[in-house]
Amino acid sequence: MSESKKRSTRLLRTGRNHSGWVNAPVSRASTYVFDTVEAWRDTRKRRDTERLPSYGARGTDSTYALEDAIVELEAGHRGFLFPTGQAAIAVTLLAFLKPGDHILLSDASYEPVRNFCKHQLADLGISHTFYPPDGSGIEALIQPNTKILYVECPGTITYDMLDLPLVSAIAKRHNLWVIADNTWGSGWLYQPLSLGADISITAVTKYIGGHSDLMMGASVANERAWPALQKATYGFGQTVGADDAFMALRGVRSMPIRLQAHGESALRVAQWLQARPEIAHVFCPALPDDPGHALWKKHCLGMNGLISFELKTQYSQRQAEGVIDALELFGLGASWGGFESLVIPTDLAGTRVLTDWRQRGAVVRIHIGLEDTDDLIADLKQALETLS
Numbered sequence: 175m176s177e178s179k180k181r182s183t184r185l186l187r188t189g190r191n192h193s194g195w196v197n198a199p200v201s202r203a204s205t206y207v208f209d210t211v212e213a214w215r216d217t218r219k220r221r222d223t224e225r226l227p228s229y230g231a232r233g234t235d236s237t238y239a240l241e242d243a244i245v246e247l248e249a250g251h252r253g254f255l256f257p258t259g260q261a262a263i264a265v266t267l268l269a270f271l272k273p274g275d276h277i278l279l280s281d282a283s284y285e286p287v288r289n290f291c292k293h294q295l296a297d298l299g300i301s302h303t304f305y306p307p308d309g310s311g312i313e314a315l316i317q318p319n320t321k322i323l324y325v326e327c328p329g330t331i332t333y334d335m336l337d338l339p340l341v342s343a344i345a346k347r348h349n350l351w352v353i354a355d356n357t358w359g360s361g362w363l364y365q366p367l368s369l370g371a372d373i374s375i376t377a378v379t380k381y382i383g384g385h386s387d388l389m390m391g392a393s394v395a396n397e398r399a400w401p402a403l404q405k406a407t408y409g410f411g412q413t414v415g416a417d418d419a420f421m422a423l424r425g426v427r428s429m430p431i432r433l434q435a436h437g438e439s440a441l442r443v444a445q446w447l448q449a450r451p452e453i454a455h456v457f458c459p460a461l462p463d464d465p466g467h468a469l470w471k472k473h474c475l476g477m478n479g480l481i482s483f484e485l486k487t488q489y490s491q492r493q494a495e496g497v498i499d500a501l502e503l504f505g506l507g508a509s510w511g512g513f514e515s516l517v518i519p520t521d522l523a524g525t526r527v528l529t530d531w532r533q534r535g536a537v538v539r540i541h542i543g544l545e546d547t548d549d550l551i552a553d554l555k556q557a558l559e560t561l562s
């Protein structure tokens with residue numbers, strides 16, 4: 175669709191295929207049959223560079239439609255879908271790494287990615303180093319065998335911002351691939367490819383799905399990174415089912431308006447939390463006094479529903495857990511990005527390596543859903559009052 179149209183308009187038009195139906199039909203498929211051996215051979219010759227039906231694992235009309243929408247979101251070249259966000263990350267990293275290589279990742283990276291580096295990559299003889307979540311001092315950490323600068327911005331739980339154009343320029347000078355986890359922004363609030371990254375990965379499970387009813391990941395590449403990503407995706411046999419692709423595309427259509435509601439409500443809750451006597455710090459880049467606020471304003475198009483808060487050190491981890499248990503409207507569970515509010519305890523002292531969190535208060539991560547903000551604030555208030 176023409177570049178002159180606004181992003182939200184383009185997002186509603188993309189991935190609609192060519193039939194008259196507003197929604198692309200669900201194509202559940204494995205086998206595609208050909209009329210002649212010549213047609214079969216011709217397709218096999220061309221299918222790496224052209225999008226041709228050949229086999230279910232290579233894509234169907236349902237996965238193409240969703241890929242198109244996510245590529246539109248990320249302003250990328252081409253993209254692939256994976257059964258989970260974690261699978262998208264793992265396969266994408268393996269597409270660019272071989273034994274002896276080294277990867278740099280943020281100390282605010284999503285914990286399962288840290289574990290993937292610590293276990294699966296280490297077993298393959300691939301080493302890693304953590305860099306500070308604000309991106310400071312990255313250049314000094316680059317080794318001759320460093321291949322990837324892995325970015326997660328804003329960071330997990332603490333929502334640290336880094337200057338992506340700046341660190342991407344450093345990475346390019348050293349011939350590194352810049353790979354970003356863009357689940358926070360989900361392509362709508364943040365666009366790593368436009369800021370210098372080669373690949374942007376999203377857990378579709380979160381805001382794109384948007385309803386806590388599916389698992390999926392997407393990896394979108396620029397033209398340079400696409401061939402290696404494509405090869406790895408086929409080699410590792412990654413694809414998604416047509417029904418999930420249909421559901422995720424349904425989520426894409428309403429994501430901008432959902433994110434706006436999540437973001438407005440979360441900012442109100444963050445401001446309310448900041449004024450509470452029990453709380454030492456609120457992590458939220460949309461707050462004017464957040465250390466990442468200037469970069470957030472410059473690079474992000476809005477806020478999502480994620481906030482973390484740190485209780486004052488006079489309260490124990492057990493007391494923080496009491497606050498979580500006292501919440502009624504916040505479900506205690508993994509993930510986020512659905513319509514409902516969620517909460518989890520965190521363990522920054524046990525995960526982060528560059529900052530000593532042991533002297534800090536207990537940190538609680540919340541996801542602000544689409545419930546009425548006043549109700550959520552009232553719930554947080556009664557839960558925090560259990561501390562006194």
Ligand SMILES: *Cc1c(COP(=O)(O)O)cnc(C)c1O
Pocket residue numbers: 258259260261284326330355357358377378379380389390391509
């Ligand atoms: C949830 C999440 C993932 C992984 O997504 P799954 O679909 O749960 O595997 C990756 N990165 C971030 C930042 C996430 O929050």
